[in-house]
Amino acid sequence: MEPRQGAQAIRRALAVLRILAAGREDGVPLAEVVRTTGLTRPTVHRIVHVLIEEGIVERHARTGRYAIGNQVPELALARPRPSRLLIAANPSLQRASAAIGDTLFLTVRTGNDTLCVDRRIGVYPIQVLSIEVGARRPLGVSSAGVAILAAMPGQEARKIVAANEKRFEAYRTDVATVLGEVTAARRLGYGMREIGLVQGTKSISTWIKTPDGQPAAAMTVSAVRTRLGPRREQEVAEILLREARAIEQAIGG
Template sequence: MLSKPKETPGAQTMRRALQVLRVLGNHHEEGCSVNEVMAATGLERSTTHRLLTCLVEEHFADRDALTRRYRLGLDAMRLGFASLTRAPLVASYEAKVQRLARLSEDTVFLLARQGDYTVCLKREDGAFPVKIFSTRVGDIRPLGIGVGGMAMLAASPDEDIARIRQQHAPAFEAAGLSADRLDKMVARTRRSGYAELLDTVTEGVAGVGAVIPDPSGVPFAAISIAAIKPRMTPARRAELGALLIKTLAEE
């Protein structure tokens, strides 16, 4: 019978903080109350509150001011991104990203979902001389801000969309995405199978994006194509949207 590995002396606080982070990661979508973290970890209220407060201060956790529930913070997302850059996702879709950049001659992005956010894992510049620098590898944005994120948001259940819109209302307002405009974009994306955005992240930039198909139905990643707005006429957006859907459906 294998014995339990000996615990490192003097690391109890770190071990408890990691316990809390695991709980937040397992319940990131809906968030956790202090009582729920206590129940999951067996920690006392004062210890739980102290650890959560420290994690929020260090941006490894985030506390919703309205619901008082805790989720993973941006620095936890960045740690996840550091591992994702070497994950099979990039290796699996690198050839398609490069092919789309060659065919479109524009900038192509591979994005993954992490909770309520998207993180850019890869970008590939096409031959067109004007490059798009509004998104770089490692950039993190709320789901729906950016055309790849919009594609993933539209593929999510309605209750998730409403929660994310409320949770990140300032970011949506800053991008000019009112509740009414967001609803129309989600409906249009669901009808066509790809998202279109103009002048949201950066003025003068337009793009199309589509979700990478997954048997589970969970929108975990997307690929988008972006270019300067004069180049992205409605007809060309439709052409690139169809190209995205076709390319992503290929084995």
């Protein structure tokens, strides 16, 4: 598949949109878009302002930051919701949440990012709620991202990690660290992070593959570190692995 030519501008506009999406409601300053896309400032400026005229991007009056606009969800209404994955995963998430009691996330891969698409809050009184539905991060910086990378061929994973290099700085990590974590996850059979994105939390993630063997998503448990000692880590991982296989079945059938 040689990439189709004659649409540089469209590809660039989409790259910009994906960066803006990572900024959620608050949006992203122009300079950051310039840095992370590697495009020149006049180009990004032009793209962003055309997208504003078209209603695809909005600009916050106070901060001057750029964010995903109204028309994007409007276009999204054209698709049936919720997605097949969400339907297939629902019973598993419910079971796992009840069995574990800590916060549970379902995260998909989209391009070079992870995107949280579902979250279940457990019964345990201390819950890690830092990641919300819609949260978008470069593949590799969260345990879910590491799990998804671990589930794909090494070459592809390295390519993605290399592509995300510029964005890792903001999360205080780098290519070598991420690749190390990916290797560790392959050995373990699941992704794990002693130090979560939030201080004092720990996360465990299992990957979910589509019938053709591509990793499609990850299921993650996050909890305060003290609640996930070695013994409980084992328990939680077993539940997650079982339910991940169940979701794979549900997609495949």
